[in-house]
Amino acid sequence: MKLEKYKIGMRTIKTGLAVSLGMYISDLLGLYSPLFVGLGAISTMQSSVSESFQSGKNRMLATITGAIVALIMSYIFPFNYFCMGIGIIIVIHILNLLNWKKAISLAAMVFIAVYMNRDTEIINYAINRVLDTSVGIIIGVLVNYSISAPHSNSQFDLIFSSMKDDAIDILYDIITGRNKIEISRFKSKLDKLEATYELAKDEERYSFKNKTKFNDNSIKLKLMQGVFNDLSTLKSLNCKCCLNESNKSLIEKLLNMTLFLKCDNEITREDVIYNYHISSLLSNLSNID
Known part of the structure; x- marks a missing residue:
């Protein structure tokens, strides 16, 4: 049985620590409602981090928005359940509209807490909930x-380093005429690489440490996008095209094998397109190194 799935993730540990620390600090500061600190x-x-x-x-x-809407609703429409529902809709x-969708639950909780308060002066209560x-x-x-x-930089490098081997495997399948060429896994990794690159860019803005230059990552991403474009085109050709001598020599060196391929027929348009993308693919793979 694999024990990996029972491992407690660092994000889970940090969440528990943040809640405990927040509750402790709220107690030191004498905050009125530690529940909202934990939330x-x-x-x-x-x-x-970004x-x-x-x-x-x-x-x-969003929390401030929820509190303000609750204050306005409580003064215009003294408490009743129907108006509370309208307030939730407004929040x-x-x-x-502001694209703060992930903050809706927290803002709605603050709205309900402020709107339903009847024990203390409502403005002070709202300020305390926001605090x-x-x-x-x-x-x-x-x-x-x-x-x-x-x-994200480290995650980017890990994904990137695994993609070249995948590309070479797919190239081998193309050259040897495999009936089914599978590139969906490569595309999934490329999507993840692009998302990780965007996260890394965002992290640079929020970093208080020495900031990393992202020129290298940008070049790497463009190379992998080029590799995917070439692989996709080669797959779509779906033909046993004639490989020219230059590409044949480079592939033999890359794959460490001898290719016994003969081109007895006249060069076709598909052959030209095929060799263009093979050459582009080999160039991108070489530049990755």
């Missing part, structure tokens, strides 16, 4: 940044 900390823990910063900012602004609609939630959000971001922060 803020949980909602901000993301898979990358996402955590962006999530924290959006949730803080959700505003956050959808409680903001403390939790800040702690969640700081914990995610300070402890085993996920680095």
